[in-house]
Structures are given as C-alpha cells and as structure tokens.
Amino acid sequence: MKKVEAIIRKSKFDEVKAALHQVEVNFFSYWDVTGVGNEQQGHVYRGISYSTSEIQRRFLSIVVSDEFLDRTVKAILSSAATDRVGDGKIFISNIEEAYRIRTGDKGSKSLN
Amino acid sequence: MKKVEAIIRKSKFDEVKAALHQVEVNFFSYWDVTGVGNEQQGHVYRGISYSTSEIQRRFLSIVVSDEFLDRTVKAILSSAATDRVGDGKIFISNIEEAYRIRTGDKGSKSLN
Amino acid sequence: MKKVEAIIRKSKFDEVKAALHQVEVNFFSYWDVTGVGNEQQGHVYRGISYSTSEIQRRFLSIVVSDEFLDRTVKAILSSAATDRVGDGKIFISNIEEAYRIRTGDKGSKSLN
Amino acid sequence: MICTALVFIMHLGFSFLEIGLTRQKNTINILFKNFFIITMGLLVYCLGGFNLMYPGFEEGANGVLKFAGFGITAPEGGMEFGYADGGYTWWTDFLFQGMFAATAATIVSGAVAERIKLSSFMFFSLIYVGLVYPIVGSWKWGGGFLDRWGFYDFAGSTLVHSVGGWAALIAIYVLGARVGKFDEQGKPKALLGHNIPLAAAGVLILWLGWFGFNGGSVLSADPALTSLTLVTTSLAAAAGGASAAMFSTLLYKNYDLTMFMNGILGGLVGITAGADQMSPTDAILIGSIAGIIIVLGVALIDRLKLDDPVGAVAVHLICGIWGTLAVGIFGSMAGWTQFLVQLAGVGIIGAFCVVSSGILLFAIKAAMGIRVSREEEIKGLDLAEHGMDAYADFRLNQH
Amino acid sequence: MICTALVFIMHLGFSFLEIGLTRQKNTINILFKNFFIITMGLLVYCLGGFNLMYPGFEEGANGVLKFAGFGITAPEGGMEFGYADGGYTWWTDFLFQGMFAATAATIVSGAVAERIKLSSFMFFSLIYVGLVYPIVGSWKWGGGFLDRWGFYDFAGSTLVHSVGGWAALIAIYVLGARVGKFDEQGKPKALLGHNIPLAAAGVLILWLGWFGFNGGSVLSADPALTSLTLVTTSLAAAAGGASAAMFSTLLYKNYDLTMFMNGILGGLVGITAGADQMSPTDAILIGSIAGIIIVLGVALIDRLKLDDPVGAVAVHLICGIWGTLAVGIFGSMAGWTQFLVQLAGVGIIGAFCVVSSGILLFAIKAAMGIRVSREEEIKGLDLAEHGMDAYADFRLNQH
C-alpha cells in the first residue's frame, strides 16, 4: 500500500475531489496547512502593504493499494493544475500495514 | 521505529488517549482532519437538508519503537471501535531516524 | 528523497524558518497540532487550576533530496532548542516519489 | 432622538446577520459594503435625498416628483421643538430618515453578498438611496399622491422593506447564484453561514432597533401610542419567530435556528406597516402568518433557482407586502377599500422599483460588470478585493 | 420605554455570556433555547402570566393566588400617561414585565446548558415563566401578602434572580454534571468556555441592561431617584468586579477574567433589591461583598459536585439572597425587623421555588427524560439536535 500526500490549492479542492471519485478513490482525509514556497500573495493592512509566501493550502492524505496508485496520482495531477506557480506537490511513500478500526481487518481490504 | 497514524472519531479521543497511557504510550501528537469515507451525516440549514460524507475526525501521529508497535495498535483498535461505519483507520509506516530537539539524542531513546 | 517532520514550539517557528532559509530550504508546509508529552502547562479557569500536558505545537513537513537531509536536520536542531522540556522531535522517513503538480515533473527536481 | 440611535444600531444588526449567514471568506467585503452604505448613504441623503423625499408638495400638485434643492438647511422654525406635530425637531427628522434610507440599501447588500463587484454595488446603492428610495418615499411620507389616496404604511413595510426587497430580487436575478449553490441537477445546496452567534446577535439587535424604527415612527412622544407600538412590535416578532420555528420543525423534523431568526425578522417586517393600528391579538396573528410565509418563502426562492444568502427577499419583500396588505385586513383600519388601496400602493411601488432597479442593474452590468470572476469568488472577496483576512489568527475551512 | 429596550437587550447579554462560557459544540442549542425563551416567554406571559402576576388582589384577601383572566387588555384609563403613579403606560408595563419574566428562565438556561434535552427545557420554561414566576411575583409586586408584610425587593434580587436561581440549582442537581466535569476522584475539571470575548461583551451588555432593569423599576420618570439608582447600580457592579478580581487573584495567584466578569454580575444582582435605598458608599460595600461571595460561591458549587457552566447559581441565587438581605442591613431601610421580613421573604419564596421546580423537573424527568444521551452530549447538541454547526468555516477542537 502507498500513501499519497497531495498539497493543493484550496480553491481546487472540489475539482480534485470529483476527479478522485471518478477513479473510485472515495476514501481519504484532508486538512489545511500553510505552505511556504515560490508563490507570493499581496496584502494591505492599515496602510502597510506586504506580500507573503505563506499561503493556505489543503493537504490530502490518501492511502491506496498499489494498483490504485497510478490513477490516483494522475487524477490529482490533471485536476489540481492551473499552470501558475503555487499548484503544489504530490509525495508518495510506503505504508507497511493498514487496519480498519471497525472490523480489525488488515491489509488493502481495509482501505475502503 | 514505526509511525502509527490513526484516524478516529473525535468523540472517542478521550478513551483512546486513556488506552494509550495504559500501555505506556505517553507521547504523541494529534490534529483534526476532515475525513471522506462511508459514513454520512445529516444536516439541515435554512430549509435545505443535506447529508455529507465529510466528517471531522481526529488524526493521531505516534512514533514508537518496534517493540511498542503491537500494543499501540491493539490499544487503539480496542478503544476506538464503536462497530458503526466511520470508526476510522490505522496506518503503519517506517521511520528511519528520530531526534529529540532538546538534547540532540537520536534513535528510539529519543522517543520518550 | 526524505521527509523531515519536525514538531516544534510555536514560539520558535520564526527562528526555525529563518534557519531553514539560511540553508536554502525554502519549501515546506506546516500546521498546528496538539502535542502530548512531558511538558506541563498551568492554567486557571473560574477558580479551577489545572495543568495539562496537551500543548499546541507546530508541525513542519519538509521533503528534501537526500543530500539536503543533513543540513536540514542540523538547522532545525540548532534553531528550535531551548533546552527545556518540550522542545519537540524530528522524524525522518522515506519518500518514494514526488511530483510538482504545475509541471508534472518527477523526482528531486520537483522539490523546489 | 433615542429612536435615531436605535435605528442606527440596526446597521450593526444587519451587518452581523449578513456576516453570520455567509462564509468567512467574504466577511471584510460585507463589512466594507455596510460601512459604505451607512456613511455614503447618509451623505447622499443629506446632499439631495431628504429634499427629494420631503419636497413639500403644493396643494393640488400631482405629487409625483419634486425636488427641494441640494443640501440641508433647517426651514424657519425647524429648530424649535414644536416642529411638525411637536416632539421632535427638523434635525432629528433628517437623521432618522437618513438612517432609514440606508436600510433600504442594506437589504440589497445581504441578498447580493459573496459575489457582487464592490464598485458596482457602491454605484448602485448610491443611486438607489439617493434617487429611487426618496422618490418612492415622497409619494407617501412626503405627502405625495399615495398619501392622498389613503395608502397607509406606518413605518415602512413597503416604503423601506419592499423597496429594498424588490431591488434585492432583481439583483439576485441579474447576478445569478453563487458558485456551488445549485448542483448540476439544479438541486439547491447549503452554503453554511460561518458565525451563527453573530447572526443571532444581529437578530436581537435588529429587534432592538425596531423599537426605534416603529417607536420612532410615531413621530411624536405620545406615550400611549408609542408603547402600544412597542407591544405590537414585540408580540409580532415573538409570534413570527415561534411560528416559523414550529412550522419548520414540523416540515424538516429539525430545530432550525436560522428559520427561527428569519421568522422573527419576518414578524417585525410584517407588523411595520400597521404597528400603531393593531391590537396585541392582531399583532400575534400577523406575526404568526409572517413566520409561515418566511419558511415557505425561503423554500420558494430556492425553488426558483435564486440565491439569497440571508433570506432578504423572503423577509423584506414578501413579509413587507404581507404587512402592508395586513393593514387592510386586521386592526382598526381594516376594510375592503383600504385593502385595495394597500394593494394598489404595493403594486405601483413594486412596479416602479422593479423597473428602476432593473434598468439600473442592467446598465451597470453592461457598463462595468456586476459580478466578480469565478476565481475571485472561490478565493473569496476578502482576499481578491481587499487583500485582507477577517480572522487572521484562526484556522479556517474553505467551502 | 427606553428601559424596556435596555431590559430587552439583556437577553443578548445573557446569550453571549452563556455561549461564551460553554463549548462551541452547543452554541446553536443555547441560542435556540434563548430565542425560545424570549419569544414564547413573551407570548405566554401575554396569554396569562401578566394577569396572574398583577391580578389586583382585593383588600382583605390573603393575596396568595388570583388570576385575572387570559390575554391582555388595557384596563380603562390604562392608555393614558397617568396610569399608576404616572410616567408610564399600561402597555409599557406589560412589555417591561414580560422581559423580566423571560429573564428568570434565561438564568436556568445558563445553568443547565450543554446537557439538557431541548424539548424538556422548552416545556419546563413555559411552565416556569407562565405559572411559577408570576405567582411569586404577585405576592410582592402584585400587591400580595409579602408586600403587605413590608418585604422590599426593588427590582427583583429575589423575585427575578432568586426565582431563576433556585430553579437553576434544582435543575443542575436533577440533571447531574456534564460528562468530563468531574474525574473519577470527583475532582472538578475545567471545561473551557470557547469564546471569552463574547462572554465579556455579554457582561457589559448586561450591565447596560441593568440600567434599564433598575432604572426602569423606579416606574416613574423621577430623575433624582432614577439617577441615584443608576449610580448605585454602577458602583455596585464596579465594586463587585473589583473585589472578585482582587480576591480571586489573591486566592489563585492569577488574574482570572471569568471571576472578574462574574463579580460584576454578582454586584449587579446584589444591588438590585435595594438600588433606590442605598447611598453610593452602601452600594460599594454591597457590591464588594457580592464579589467575594461569588468567588467563594463558585468554589462551593464545585465542592458540592454540582455543575453550573456559567455560574448562574452563585451569581443569581446566592447574590440574590445577599442583596435581598442587604436591604435590611444597609441603606435607608436597614433595621432588625426589616432584616427579618427580608429573611422570611427569601425563605418562603425559596421554599416555593424549590418545591415547585423540583416537582416539575422530576415529573419531566420521569415523563419525557431530561438529559440527552451520553453520546449526543459528547458529539455536541448542535449536531445531535439541530444538525447545524455554529462556526462552519472554522477548524475546531473538540473537548
């Protein structure tokens, strides 16, 4: 099993979610993070204008069986891109074991 | 060393925490995530009733030495289950190195 | 590629960020977590004083190429320490693949 | 004077309500709009609106349009306490009316929230407060033709609330729904308000303000009438809230606080036209019906694929009409002729508002665009138009 | 009339205070309860409560119970300004008293927050506002037997605050503590309030409202007396806050804002019974003592294993009793006999409230259940009973 961690624009979340559902990835968790990267965002506050590279992003954590990996990555790549700096990253890592708490099931059958 | 990531019901957190303390796992970090899965939750807002599969969950990240792995998983499995859809998952992955910032200690002695 | 996960004091964040920039680690994501550990914090509320070991921490997730690993860890170790209980941890794990969503680039060239 | 203060604080109520029932990413924008309305509304009304509204129609003139000149200067004798029927001065009157005028624009503000272009909205509300509202107002309160016909609108169910409500209706039609409000099948989805405690506070503050709105509209310090007015106002509000809460609980099997809140407002708007003509029992009846209207009205708006984040059309337009007609049905003026006069007033004012706001909005749409880009809308107007966050220290979800 | 508005806005203050000192997961529920109390309280009081409270006891009757019929109709002459001692009309009086009545239920609402079943609470508060409160009220303000004995309670330390406070005490006893309030050893734990700024705003709004509560209870526009009342009210509030803050700082080595806030409220409740009888110095003394009582009272409630999220019992019951007794100790009515009469009044009313609310609550518990399930409580009443979030756009912790 693999863990796919995707850091995307918040405004792209709905599209990414739809794309994942399309390829039948219906199980994941997400939260919001602050990303430090290339993109800059302008602000003004009480007469001080400033720009920050700290931008709110959404972090998706999706654990999939090995055969689902490819289509998951593709679904995200195609749905999250805007071609402007700041689209985010996808990281893949290995998951050694998975359990479904409700049943105690192990392995990839616990994933969905 | 292993990283145990558990996604549980928020309402079960106190019990899980107690169970972990029981098996002497006293060090971990947690945060709240939104989970997409099988469980559905009904809502009504200004006359529109809808149900969503996006439910707030608590995400626990616990790094343990290999010999602690088993009891940690068991403690979570037994304390977080309600036997209804939506109990969550546990994922195990490998941690290559760990440091305690205060002392600079490496390895599993840095874990507690 | 490696993932460096650092759990630090919130109040040390600005220093850590500066130290990371120093060693040219300009890309990462962070979020706030609650940490359970040794440190205790005293509170009073409506006449009840209590102390809790649940303390807000900042969680940094930094994916770096293998050759950057060392200096990243060192930068964090040196900038996040106060030598008092509660300075936090660093965990290193393996990342199998990384993608830049904007371009679809793979591997360590996608990291910055 | 105190009533002026109470009506002023209604703007806080409206702001809270509007903020509370929308998403956090547009909070700054909403506040900016509301601050704009209060300040510029007052200034514009001072510049010309007041004299357009109270032009002093001559005997025998048709009483449709007259303008008494720019700026405000007290008429001779206006400074004395005995001005008009006594009990208040010319200055108080101006301020009180100015606060009213701004209210009409605020109603629109709520309905168009989260997607209108700020500059377009500012332009629209200037014209509406400075021109359309006072013209309509002059027909009745300025002593124009509706007044001569015997049309009765005590504190503005039609003259304030419907005038705002019609513009709100046209505006949400012209604007279209917010991204995500209807799915592909056209089924309405819930876009949740982000701060219900503030919204609830807004409702209570509005109720408080209505004491000034209705109480002050007695326009004399006659304590018997004023206190009756306060009783009818409160009872209608209570009845409106209670009936909306009960009705929506029956309908949706759920204690829906937002319906409760809208019901209270509906009851308040409903009683406004005849607050001084009703007995307590009448007030409770009017309020109860208003509460049911609200529940159905909100559903109707959704059915029509219109998107009204705060329920402004149901509350201000539909209940405004109901309240105006109710003067012909309940209370001491009830009667068939009165009902017809009320109906005529509602119709004429409605037609005028629909036409004028329609022309205005389409002109704005053509000339400068009326809606922000899809991307700005998703990002939120706070960042897109103001570069500022409402809650910088909080972790937020995004919808 | 203005005082009515001020008393009305107290409900916003109570709502804010209660929301602020509880957890976010029950916010909608609390607001719903408060809206219910305001609207239905007013309607029920209108239906029968007012006439139960001011039945016009005949000379020579024992003055314990009389009911003047359903609904409200102004007595002859009530519409004129000169009604009663003058200065206000019958309508104003009704509205003012109706707002008071609702206050008693609001006090209970705060104490039982976060665990009571909504339907049971609604039922309870209807009966309490519609029956128990007016019966007690009639004994004094309605001219009943306590009034004849010379019992003095200017604006309701006992008649409003204790009546609410006793019910709160019984209710938290019947209900039991919230999950997690006491650990296995019975040590109290802190369940943190989630929005202290709103709670603080609630306190200031309540203070403001008390200007109306006490100021309006002069029930005549006598400016000398009214202004003295405002001064004593303010000074007692200030003294209560200051002494509670200082005392708790000494006790807990910590600047505890929540004690500061409760102290202010304690001072206000304490002065309520004799606001027109005290000199400024007396007021400061009464307030200071109330502040200390609060700090000890809150600790006492915890010691008794009772769970009162907002401190309603300490503030309204204990300080209410203190304030009533203080009329016999300080100020122009002080004296041994007066003290005994006050004590008797406190005792009789206390007994009546304890018994009636006890019967009522146990009956409700038996008939329909009074507490939500453990699971619903942990999940939060907002989701469990309303299917709605108070702060949809915010990331939240769960306790």
Add this chain to the structure above:
Amino acid sequence: MICTALVFIMHLGFSFLEIGLTRQKNTINILFKNFFIITMGLLVYCLGGFNLMYPGFEEGANGVLKFAGFGITAPEGGMEFGYADGGYTWWTDFLFQGMFAATAATIVSGAVAERIKLSSFMFFSLIYVGLVYPIVGSWKWGGGFLDRWGFYDFAGSTLVHSVGGWAALIAIYVLGARVGKFDEQGKPKALLGHNIPLAAAGVLILWLGWFGFNGGSVLSADPALTSLTLVTTSLAAAAGGASAAMFSTLLYKNYDLTMFMNGILGGLVGITAGADQMSPTDAILIGSIAGIIIVLGVALIDRLKLDDPVGAVAVHLICGIWGTLAVGIFGSMAGWTQFLVQLAGVGIIGAFCVVSSGILLFAIKAAMGIRVSREEEIKGLDLAEHGMDAYADFRLNQH
C-alpha cells in the same frame, strides 16, 4: 441618563475594537485591562476624581488646582431636577463624567496593547484617571483658567481624547514596538488583527456611544441643540470614514476596511470639540479632513518607528488636536483669537500631559518594569499572565 448608558456602552466598543485589531493571544489580557478600567476607573473617580475635577473654583482664584474632598455626596439641591442648568441631576452628572474619565485610560490601553505588563498598566491608569485627567478637566469643565480664557471644548476633543492620546504617545515611545513589528531594516510589518467583525462592531458601537458622548454633553435636554449635535456628529463620522476610505484607496490601491473604520473614529473625535457650533456643512468638512489626517497619521506613526496597534494616537491625539483647532476655523465661533486660544489650550494641556505621563511612565519603568519579557510576549499575554485561552475550541495560528 440615556446618554450615560450610551457612553457606558462605548467601553464595549473600545474593547471590541482593541480586541479585533490585535492578535488572539492577547485577548484575555485586553479584556481584563478594559474591565479594570471601567470598574476601578469609576471607583477612583468616585473616591476623589470628581471632586478634583469640579472643585468649585472661587471667583478670583487662579483655577489651577483645587480638591473638594474625598467621596461623593450630593450638594444641597443636587438631587432636584433643576441642578445646574436643569435637565439632569448631580448623580447623573457624576456617572456621566465617570464614564468619560475611564475613556481616557481606554485610549491608552489600545496603544500599549500586546506588550505592557498588566500590573504596571493598572497602576498607571489608576493615577491617570484619578489625578491627571481630573486636573486637566478642572481647568476647563471645572471652571478653571482655560475656561476663563474662553477655550472651547464641547465634549472633549482635547480634554478627553488628547489627554488619552498624549499618554498613549508617550507610552508607546517608552514601551517600544512589539516583537516583529519592524524588521531589521526598520521596515514596518503588518501584525494582523484577528477578529475584524468584532472591530467593525466596535466602531459602530462607538459611533452609537458618541450620540451619548456629544448628545449628552449638551447637558440639558434642549432638543434643538441636542439634535443638531447628533446631526453634526453623524455627518462628521460619515465624512471621516468616506474620506479615509477614498484617500487610502487612492494611496494604496486597495479597499482598506481598517482605514475606513479609523476614519469614522477620526471624524467623530474631530467633531467632538465643536459639535454644537457647527453647521452640517462644517461638520462634513471637519470630518473629511479628519479622515485624511488619519490615513497620513497612521503612516506617520509607522515612519516614526512607533507601534500603535489600534491607531489610537492618530485617531485620538491628532484628530483631537485637529478638532479643537477646528473650533477656531469653522462654525459659529470661528475667528483668529479663538483659534489662538484653542492653540494655547492644546499646547498647555499637551505639555502637562506629556510631562506628567512621561514622569509617571519612566517611574513605573524604573520601579516595577513596564514590559513583559520577550518570551511572554511571543507566547501571548493570555497564557503568560492569565493562564487562559480566549478561544479554547478553535484551532489557531500563531504570529
């Protein structure tokens, strides 16, 4: 009396504004400071301040300093309605003035927020409210020498706002900037306010309060004058907000809500000195200029490397001076001599405040320290000094 209530509620406005424009980690601290000011301010003012301010200077005395004894007791005849010019009683007067006094300290509170040591601040504000403010006040409102010179300050542009503003200026100079406010190159950085809706509510509540501040300062119930005052007040506020918003939009290409809010306050402070002397047009002019002053003033403070989180110096000091001078430029008192008298008054009072607050602050700094440690500041004063979170259930960012 109502005006007293309105002025009281200004403290809620100030609290909201201050909270909203600072970071969440200092919220409890700010509330504690404000509660302290209200309660202790009132008590201290009662103890001695009032008699220091209105000592009844004898004919022929130089009118600089006199103290009429501790405590408050109504002078003979003070209880009657006809006290002074009539329209209010001695008690009302005390309460009204006490609320004013506390305002001066609140202004300082905003400027020093997020870094001052609580105990030092409490000490400072006691002395300032109890001694410095009433001494200055006695020179004009107490009938002292400035009054005899013909200095005019209707409701306190100088006597309240500048007095607070000067102390704020000195205090932020003595304290230094918050950690992170200026980077190594001395470039100002934005430390974002965490709750803009509350801040906006604060502004509207302050506006409301100003109706009482200025309206009540007529100190008689003359309706003509009072209502004129309300009109000028409102128009100046509206003009201030509008001009600040427009000017900052031009300058920074951005609809900056915080400037809008500060502009409204600037307009209010600006009109305060001459609210009863101005025509509506004068008021609009004064307000507009105040709005521009605000935008420039905020930038100037930043340029001077001073750190004023809420803009207190720009709003209260600079606009306070502007408003006082404006009495010599616009309105019915305008004239060269009047202008010079106003200038003299501003200068003398300024010098006195600078010197006295300077001495006081340096003494405090030397004796007990004035600023929290760097670590406590970063952690937030709520945790460091109060051990409490303002928003326990929310996930928060840290800045």
